[in-house]
Amino acid sequence: MLRFTLLRLRSLILALIVASLVIFAMIELVPGDPASFMLGINAREDTINALREELGLNQPMIQRYFSWITGMLTGDFGTSYTYRTPVAEIVVERLWVSLPLALYALTLTILIAFPAGIWAASRRGSLTDLSVMGATQLGIAVPNFWFAMLAVLIFAITWRIFPSGGFPGWDEGFWTAMHALTLPAVALALPQASILTRIMRSSLLDTLSEDYIRTARAKGLTRGQALRRHALRNALIPVLTIIGLQFSFLLAGAIIIENVFFLPGLGRLVFQAISQRDLIMVESVVMLLVFAVIVVNFLVELTYGLVDPQLRRAR
């Protein structure tokens, strides 16, 4: 398992280096000068020059790349051009909203999808299966902002049991903060849970038709025992892959939901930074998100190793 982990770790580091080069090159290679781009077309020559100096754009490219990387490694992400505060500070603040929201939504997704998927697979073709499949179809087809608005209408306006938006901050207490994140998390989770339910169901159905399930039944296991003891773990690999992808998506892709609920999250931050041409902010946040995605994938691959002994030993 140690060797397996080390090999995964090696590809993780390689991926990070490549990603940082690509992001850096994108910002460098966009046509025109970043400073004049950030200031807009009406900017004066000396203001542009001052900004170039401030951003260190007059240094050679390799030096800039390394100072960017070493800066990030020591927690210095540069200073935001629009906010005039360190990027790291803003990002950390936003991360405290986006990360719990993503985890919350992912937990809900798993809590819905696992039982629903297993239930549907074990009663294939029944009314239960058909209803679960119908519900997931709806969950995938309906956009999550519509769920969000519906949830606000029912739970915040009619019944008044959840706030309709905003985030009080963690200083107000854990439960108050979680309370505020509940509706957004549900709205984010419903489509993801629908996808994951279908993956869980089809993966489990594939596994249930395997020869070793028949072997288990011939040993005297009931249908349920065969499913729990033999099918479930084998069905988990594709499910884990999807969970990894979903987490990355939930972390960065919640822009619309963050807007519906007025949440100060990462998605809104990137969106604003792009529209305000705050390249330093964009560069750093994108790198951070890439980092998160790669780390999540790394963790998912480690769990493959836990599930599948062959992966663990063979490589």
Place this chain on the structure above:
Amino acid sequence: MSLLEINNLSLGIHGVPILKGVSFAIAEGEIHGLIGESGSGKSMTAFAAMQLLPNGAACSGEITLNGRNVLTASETELCQIRGNDVGMVFQEPMTALNPVQTIGQQVAETILIHEPGTSARAARTRAEEALRRAELPPERFPLSRYPFELSGGQKQRVVIAMAIALRPKLLIADEPTTALDVTTQAQILTLLKRLAREDGMGMLLITHDLAVVSDMADHITIMRRGEVMEAAPTKQLFAELKHPYTQALFEASTHQPDREAQDETTPLLKVVNVIRDYPLPRKTLFAPQEQFRALKGVSFDLYRGESLGLVGESGCGKSTLTRAILGLDPITSGKIELDGASVQTGEHAVRRKMQVVFQDPYGSFNPRHKVARLVAEPFHLAETSPSGAARDTAVAEALISVGLAPEDAQKYIHEFSGGQRQRIAIARALILKPDLILLDEAVSALDVSIRAQILDLLAELSDQFNLSYLFISHDLSVVRSITDRVLVMQAGEIVEQGNTETVFTAPQHPYTRSLIAAAPRLPKGPAHAA
């Protein structure tokens, strides 16, 4: 009283009749062979006895196991019977085990399911004992092994250990050796026989191969299309061959196609000192790359018009050699020439002189294309590919030469049976009028009666078009019936070669001897059938 008694069993799946009034009985300690070709319902009979039937199956009749009626038993009762009173061994050992559990866990599970009070330690000890009885001593194969760390034969032993752990009264073995090599097959059959005799266990041995049961079973039942054709004690059955279907089956199993002997000595294919290395995964990050030598300097000639056999067990390098000859895989050193030109260049002029027919008549066609397109596919290798009427004529000719009708060109592949598909594969190989056809286990997946027809067809085509064959197979009896010369391959080397009859009657190399000794043989049969 019989251990298992099946009386007038009928079975339908979604209304389609599968079994029609099947009756037979197995006494305690009896080994009962159930023989039939694919679709005869022999496996369904076994699954009915276990009540592990697919959805939509409905049984009528009576199945009594140990005095209990299986058809009226509740699911809970059935779960108690399965694994405890009846154990089952399946055809495909590669997929019969859960890949993410150790063999110890899987064998111990049988014990823990039926005797829930057993401590983990006691279950382990009994699992070890069961594995030892299946000849997998825990000193060499610890319980912590995973299935992927075992060979096919070893996996089958684990499945057997699971089935016999609770010393059931009946063991159902459904084609237990069909997926295994001849020598492994012989070992597994000996093991099953020993276990049955030691414990006085009854056994239902299901197989398509008459030879497998001939020296094992006490009693044989022959099935066809869901009905019992003939049932008799083994000796009597082979001595009398009463039923016409039994006779036909027996004749097809020993079928010898009529062929003209070839004595030409112009080499068509020259394989000279071919070596093929595969890189192995590195053991540590910085270790030097190690190589696995799959072919260790293979040399042979194949003469024009000759049928040459290549036999060997799985992993011996047969497939690597086939791929190298076809020019699909590079070789590390040596040379392979067809009619004086290297096959490794991939030039169309060379490639169109040889074609290949694979084992699986189901997987080797694109299901979305019509037969006409499938058969005409090799034309892309031709210098001038015919079109329009000329192309249709060529396809029709190829189909006629393999015994199909020109109209079949407009059908899709799913409309054909396994044997017909293999004819289409041969038509596809013939359309360019090649000199050499590689037959890679081309008849292994077919039932004996179909196999006999295809062998006849191959013999006829070779005489008609002066074709050469390289006949690659693990089935010694087939190779013996259709080849002039034979090569025996072991661990990447050709250990023996020579005239087929000479090699089979007087094998020189110990490996050849062990192969021939392991192959199951049919008894002589009565005078009128031979």
